[in-house]
Amino acid sequence: MLSKRIIACLDVRDGAVVKGINFEGLKRAGDPATLAARYNREGIDEVVILDVTATIEKRKALTETIQAVAREIFLPLCVGGGIRGEDHAEAAIDAGADKVGINTAALAQPELITALAKRYGSQAVIVAIDAKREDGHFKIYVRSGQQGTDHDAVEWARQAADRGAGEILLTSIDRDGTKQGFDCELTAAVSNAVPIPVIASGGAGTFDHFVDVFRTGRADAALAASIFHYAEHAVEDLKTHLHTHGVPVRLPRAERSAHADSID
Amino acid sequence: MIALLDYGAGNLTSVRKALAHLGAPVTTPPSAAQLADASGLVVPGVGHFEVTATLGPDWRDAILSYVSSGRPLLGICVGMQWLFDGSAEAPGHPGLGLIPGTCQLLTNDPESTPTGTISGDTGTTRFKVPHVGWNALHRQGESWLLDGINEGDQVYFTHSYAAPLTDRCVGSTCYGTEFAAAVEYGPVGGVQFHPEKSSDVGLKILRNFLCRVP
Numbered sequence: 432m433l434s435k436r437i438i439a440c441l442d443v444r445d446g447a448v449v450k451g452i453n454f455e456g457l458k459r460a461g462d463p464a465t466l467a468a469r470y471n472r473e474g475i476d477e478v479v480i481l482d483v484t485a486t487i488e489k490r491k492a493l494t495e496t497i498q499a500v501a502r503e504i505f506l507p508l509c510v511g512g513g514i515r516g517e518d519h520a521e522a523a524i525d526a527g528a529d530k531v532g533i534n535t536a537a538l539a540q541p542e543l544i545t546a547l548a549k550r551y552g553s554q555a556v557i558v559a560i561d562a563k564r565e566d567g568h569f570k571i572y573v574r575s576g577q578q579g580t581d582h583d584a585v586e587w588a589r590q591a592a593d594r595g596a597g598e599i600l601l602t603s604i605d606r607d608g609t610k611q612g613f614d615c616e617l618t619a620a621v622s623n624a625v626p627i628p629v630i631a632s633g634g635a636g637t638f639d640h641f642v643d644v645f646r647t648g649r650a651d652a653a654l655a656a657s658i659f660h661y662a663e664h665a666v667e668d669l670k671t672h673l674h675t676h677g678v679p680v681r682l683p684r685a686e687r688s689a690h691a692d693s694i695d
Numbered sequence: 696m697i698a699l700l701d702y703g704a705g706n707l708t709s710v711r712k713a714l715a716h717l718g719a720p721v722t723t724p725p726s727a728a729q730l731a732d733a734s735g736l737v738v739p740g741v742g743h744f745e746v747t748a749t750l751g752p753d754w755r756d757a758i759l760s761y762v763s764s765g766r767p768l769l770g771i772c773v774g775m776q777w778l779f780d781g782s783a784e785a786p787g788h789p790g791l792g793l794i795p796g797t798c799q800l801l802t803n804d805p806e807s808t809p810t811g812t813i814s815g816d817t818g819t820t821r822f823k824v825p826h827v828g829w830n831a832l833h834r835q836g837e838s839w840l841l842d843g844i845n846e847g848d849q850v851y852f853t854h855s856y857a858a859p860l861t862d863r864c865v866g867s868t869c870y871g872t873e874f875a876a877a878v879e880y881g882p883v884g885g886v887q888f889h890p891e892k893s894s895d896v897g898l899k900i901l902r903n904f905l906c907r908v909p
Contacts, residue, residue: 433870434829434849471894476829476851505713507851507892524706529892551706552742554825554853597853598827628827651823681829681849 432679435645436476436652437669438509438630439659441466441500444484446492448660464499470659471504473666474683478504479532479600479654482512483575490519494526501527511559511600520547524555532600534559535573538582541594548595556598557630558591560584562617563604569617576604584617585624592625599625600654603633610636618648630654638672645678697721697908698733700774702740702749710739710771713891713898719905727757735908736761740773744782744798744856747773747790755791762793767882767907769840775878775885776858784856793880796859801826803871825855826870830888832877838865840877840884842903848896850876850888857887882907 442449447461467478480500482493497510510523511532520531537544537558547556561576562569562584569584588599601621603614613634622629628651631644635655644650659665670680697714699721701707707723714721714737721737724730736758740746750758762768770778781790782798803822829849834841844866857874860867866877868887877900878885884904890897 432830433826436828501709501712505709505716505891505894505898525708527708527712529706529709554741554827555706597825623821626821626823627825628823649821651828 434476434679434681435650435673436630437641437666437673437680438477438479438652438654439467439470439475439666440479440481440632440654440656442481442483442656443493443496444482446496449483463496464503466660467500468503469663470666471506473664474670474681475506475659475666476681477507477509477652479509479511480528481532482510484513490522494522497523497526497528509557509600511557516543517546517550520551524551530555530557530597532557532559534561537591537596538571538573538580538587541590544591544594544596548597553595553597553627556596557600558588558596558598559600559602560588560591560621561602561604562614564614564617569620572604576602576607585620588621588625588629592627596627598628598630598651600630600632606634607632609634612636612640613644613648613650613653615643615648618644618650622649622651628652638669641669641673642676642678645673696733697735697737697905698724698730699737699739700724700750700754702754703746706741707739709889709891710737713901714905717898717902717905719908727753730757730761733761734766735905736766736768737904738768738770738774738777740771740777741853742773744773744776744784745788747777748785748788759791759793762791762883765882767904768884769901769904770883770885771891772854772887772889775887776856778878778880778883778885779858782856793883794858794861794863794878794885796861798856798858800824801855801857801871801874822871824871825853826857827853829893830868830870830876832866832868832888833873835864835867838877838879839907840879840886840900840903841866843899844896850886850890850893850896850900852876852888854887858885 509530510528515536571582618631630652631650632654673680701723776798779790863878864875868876890900
């Protein structure tokens with residue numbers, strides 16, 4: 432059975448991870464490559480580098496970050512934040528990204544989705560959607576959640592899939608940073624509407640939140656940042672928790688055999 | 696020398712990086728004639744089966760001649776599908792025909808394999824194509840490519856079409872239906888998944904291939 436994916440997000444500014452840098456006992460926790468290597472050892476399924484500066488002059492630092500992370504891990508690597516055109520996507524992919532996440536630019540020029548899908552394949556194109564509840568609908572916000580639009584998240588996800596997106600990265604602005612759990616209603620609405628995988632993001636605070644978003648939210652993958660940064664072995668512990676709750680995940684080899692008798 | 700075929704089928708950075716990590720730097724031969732010097736050949740590929748048409752008759756001939764000389768080849772994703780007779784994705788473009796069978800679009804056959812239901816789940820989850828993510832390998836007989844790989848070890852997939860189960864299948868995976876995830880034909884191997892993205896399990900499989908290279 433296809434496993435539900437656990438994805439770690441590295442929010443990177445000027446070459447350093449901006450969350451989790453104060454965690455004691457972790458040397459250079461702010462270094463993206465060090466953190467990515469640790470997650471890989473713990474069994475993370477995928478890594479997203481989100482460039483939170485995303486200004487033109489900082490692009491070179493981003494390229495170096497992508498290269499450094501790609502050297503450490505042999506896992507799918509996605510890069511997002513400030514990708515405005517084919518040239519930005521090309522720079523990220525040439526540096527070692529397997530996928531690029533496009534958000535504001537996809538909404539402004541939907542033909543970019545098709546162009547990138549044609550050039551690199553749909554599997555390389557993730558359309559990121561930031562949604563917020565408004566009057567009983569899920570409205571899209573752009574520019575890092577700063578600017579509202581009239582677009583409906585479910586409808587846009589459907590269009591993005593039609594245009595060639597390979598996956599949807601769906602963030603709940605209402606839940607982001609709250610640790611109150613993923614927005615399962617939003618996730619299920621989008622996941623049921625599109626034929627492509629949906630990555631849920633925003634709100635992870637406990638391991639049970641992940642169980643909920645896979646069960647009720649129908650998510651194909653779930654993304655989080657700080658929950659992994661602050662505790663060592665969090666990825667392993669989360670996967671064990673999911674496994675014991677009947678959610679299919681990729682367990683580390685040793686752990687799989689240890690659990691095989693009790694669960695399956 | 697290991698040749699990595701670059702025919703515009705997506706990005707080769709990660710395959711090149713993984714092989715270099717294992718101490719096997721690769722070259723991308725600019726012409727078919729240069730395959731004559733290769734001791735190992737990797738045919739990668741993501742995206743549409745049609746991209747294989749980029750490789751004209753000179754490449755086909757050079758690859759078939761390379762294979763008939765008994766040297767090892769590893770096809771990845773579309774590169775693996777190309778080993779077959781063809782794919783329903785691009786019926787006008789024949790494959791290399793080294794392994795009989797035609798690749799088909801993944802479909803959901805609930806009777807053969809339940810997908811997407813997890814305990815405590817209510818209702819059914821939509822069957823999604825492409826098949827993206829980590830899934831288990833089921834060993835099918837002896838294999839040099841999957842040597843040291845345990846039953847149930849997971850690897851990373853991203854594809855919509857899949858190869859049929861034949862006696863060349865050495866590893867299968869279930870998604871909607873059961874399909875060939877790894878195939879072998881003498882020193883020719885193929886994997887539907889991405890070993891270069893499959894962490895330690897994937898690196899082990901690439902190492903197994905490199906062990907075949909003199």
